[in-house]
Amino acid sequence: MAKVAVITGAGQGIGEGIAHQLANDGFAIAVADINEATANQVAHDLNAEGYSAKAYVVDVADRNQVFNLAQSAVNDLGELAVWVNNAGIAFIDSFVDSDPDQFERLIDVNLKGTYWGIQAAAKQFLKQGDGGRIVNAASLAGVEASALQSAYSASKFGIRGLTQSAAKELAKDNITVNAYNPGVVRTPMRDAIDKKTAALKNISIDQQKAGVIDEIDRGREATPADVANVVSWLVSPKTEYITGQSIMVDGGMHYL
Numbered sequence: 047m048a049k050v051a052v053i054t055g056a057g058q059g060i061g062e063g064i065a066h067q068l069a070n071d072g073f074a075i076a077v078a079d080i081n082e083a084t085a086n087q088v089a090h091d092l093n094a095e096g097y098s099a100k101a102y103v104v105d106v107a108d109r110n111q112v113f114n115l116a117q118s119a120v121n122d123l124g125e126l127a128v129w130v131n132n133a134g135i136a137f138i139d140s141f142v143d144s145d146p147d148q149f150e151r152l153i154d155v156n157l158k159g160t161y162w163g164i165q166a167a168a169k170q171f172l173k174q175g176d177g178g179r180i181v182n183a184a185s186l187a188g189v190e191a192s193a194l195q196s197a198y199s200a201s202k203f204g205i206r207g208l209t210q211s212a213a214k215e216l217a218k219d220n221i222t223v224n225a226y227n228p229g230v231v232r233t234p235m236r237d238a239i240d241k242k243t244a245a246l247k248n249i250s251i252d253q254q255k256a257g258v259i260d261e262i263d264r265g266r267e268a269t270p271a272d273v274a275n276v277v278s279w280l281v282s283p284k285t286e287y288i289t290g291q292s293i294m295v296d297g298g299m300h301y302l
C-alpha cells in the first residue's frame with residue numbers, strides 16, 4: 047500500500063494544488079474538505095489521472111471529525127506519512143466592527159482545526175513508530191499582521207506558534223512540523239478578499255489587484271503550484287533536518 051498524505055481544505059485552491067503535487071510525488075491522497083462536492087471532484091480527477099485518492103467530508107473545527115479522518119484514511123488507504131493542515135477561512139472587517147460569531151468560527155477553523163490536525167497526525171505517527179511530516183498553512187499575515195484581518199492574522203500567528211511548539215515536542219520521534227507562509231495566491235479565498243477590500247476602499251477589483259502586485263518583488267501573484275512545490279519539498283527526504291520553520295512563499299513581499 048502507498049504512503050498516505052492527508053490534506054485538509056483540498057477541495058479547491060492551494061489544497062487542491064498540494065493534492066495534485068503530492069499525488070505526483072507518489073502518495074495516496076486523502077482529500078479532506080467541508081465541501082463534499084469539491085472534495086469528490088478533486089478525488090475523482092486524481093483517480094482519473096491514475097493516482098490513488100479518496101474524498102472525506104470533514105469540518106476541521108470538530109476534533110472528533112478530525113480524529114475520525116485520521117483513522118479512516120489509514121483504514122482505507124494505508125500508512126500515514128504526511129498530514130497537511132491547509133484548511134482555513136478568512137474575512138475582511140474592521141477590528142471595531144467585526145462580528146463575534148465570525149471571529150469565533152475563524153478561530154475554531156484556523157487555529158483549533160490546525161491544533162486537532164497536529165494532534166491526530168502525531169498520535170497516528172507515534173502509533174506507527176517511524177516518524178512523519180506535518181505541514182501547516184500559516185501566512186504572510188501571520189508574520190506581519192494585516193489591517194482589516196485581525197482575527198485571521200491572530201490565527202496565523204498562532205499557527206506559527208503551534209508549529210514551533212509541536213516541532214519541539216515531536217522532533218525526538220522523527221516527526222517534523224513546518225509551515226508555509228503564502229503571500230498572495232490566486233484562489234477563491236483571494237478573489238473574495240480582493241472583492242471585499244476593493245469595495246471598502248471604493249476602488250475597482252483590477253485596481254486592488256494591481257496595487258497588491260506592486261508590493262510583490264517577483265512581480266506576480268503566486269499560483270497554488272508555487273505553494274505546492276514548497277510543501278512537496280517539506281515532505282521529501284531532502285528536508286528531514288528542517289523542523290519548526292515557517293517558510294515564506296510570497297515572491298518577496300516580506301524579508302525575515
Ligand code: NAD
Binds near residue numbers: 183235
Ligand atoms: P480557499 O478558500 O480557496 O480554499 C480553502 C478550502 O478549505 C476550501 O475548499 C474550503 O471548503 C475548505 N474549508 C474551509 N473551512 C473548512 C473546514 N472547517 N473544514 C474543512 N475544510 C474547510 O483558500 P486558499 O486560498 O486555497 O487557502 C488555503 C490555505 O492557505 C488557508 O489556510 C489560507 O488561510 C492560506 N493562505 C492563503 C493565501 C492566499 O492568498 N490564497 C495566503 C496566505 C495563506
